[in-house]
Amino acid sequence: MGCVVSESLETLLLRLSEAGETATLWGRQAKPHLGSEFERLLARRILVEQAPATEWPVCASCECGLDARPVQAVGDRYIAPCPYDHRCDVTLDNDDLRSFRIDGEVLIKEIAAASGIPDEPELVLPGIWHLGRLGSKRAVFGVLSISAAMQPGLIVAMRAAARGQPVTLVAPPLPTSERQQFKQAGIHLVAVRDAIGHNGAAWALDPARLAPHIVGEPRLVIARSIKSVSLDGIDCALSDQTFKLLCLLAARARGDQPFATTRDIEQEIWGASLHRVSRPARDVVRELREALAAGASEPDAVRRLIENKRNRGWRLTLAADAIDLRN
Structure with missing residues (x-):
């Protein structure tokens, strides 16, 4: 029943839907997303509100042997008491007890x-x-x-x-x-x-x-050892930071996790220490877009090759077989 604030509502519902018929959105997960779009999903019955919860999960390390602990009303609030340690009691509000079936x-x-x-x-x-x-x-x-x-x-x-x-x-x-x-x-x-x-x-x-990329000559060729980049046969002049960013996005596009978060980019360019970060990651992304678009026949289309999705980060939208990333 934990809350993942960083996800968009769409991504959250799709992730929860992976569970099948038992897919449930809990009130604590829903809180950051309450508003007009949430109400629309209720009206469309994509989300169907269920009866308020009467039980709450036990502590992760608890040895009480219970499957769940009962929720108790105490005045105008609710408590899910721990039978072993009252310091682990959970205070709940009405929204916490709400749940929604995902149809x-x-x-x-x-x-x-x-x-x-x-x-x-x-x-x-x-x-x-x-x-x-x-x-x-x-x-x-x-x-x-x-x-x-x-x-x-x-x-x-x-x-x-x-x-x-x-x-x-x-x-x-x-x-x-x-x-x-x-x-x-x-x-x-x-x-x-x-x-x-x-x-x-x-x-x-x-x-x-929805259609597979037709295999042919790779559109993007990156040679790490000599810091060489060409896109659609056109050589691109990149700074050290934009080259590191492009290598990161290309490697991600060829793997199972295509998105790179702000923190991923900062670590790739400046290392693990946050104190060394000298500019926002989005500025490096913007510089990379412009460097790739320079000299391109369709610069706007090239700029769109680096896509941003809210709360997920940036990705290179080229198919894996359109990228030649070599040492």
Whole structure:
């Protein structure tokens, strides 16, 4: 029931939805996000408020043997007492006791509608929906829970529903073995948390991410040993700081964690000591964008290659096989 303040509401709900039918948003998690958008999700019944909690988790290190401790009303507040140590009692308010069920089916419909998909999503298997087509002649499927994405028969069911069209699956983060199975089956797997938020719309899927990048000559070539960078065949002149930042973003883009936070960037450029940080990370990002755009035929498009998502950091939007990062 901990609160993760740094996440956007969309990212938080998608992360919690990975649990499947039991997906629940607790009041303490919801507090930073209460407002008009939260009320809209309640009105749309993406979030369904449940009865106030009557129990609270026990202390992490407690040996009381209880599964949960009862919540007790004390005047105008609530207490979840620890049976062993009253110093570990938890004081709660009304918002803490609230909880909301996340309706995965309604959320999938919200994603489809925000993405401009006209048809109603079609349930293919439990927790798996055929969304339709978006931006390419590919059949797009959506899944929010990890267990649904790993159920037997999924690949066969999607192929049958796709009727010969190539398949894209928008899914939560999956283990390497499952990702490899989808790749071997020719299914393009897209992380749902990375794909939403297109053009500033909270739940809209980015059409450009729904089709695999066509393998060819890498667009970005970085040689670390000689500090050389070329983008689309054009040599780029970078400062020491912007070169370090580009290497960091390129390495992240080729791995499983594409985003680099402000702290990641500071550590890469200035080391572990905060006292050595001489300028904001966003200024280095801005300088890198301009350095890459200099001489480009479409400078605005090049600037957009470095993307910022609220509370997640910056990432390089090039596909992994479009980047040649060598020593």
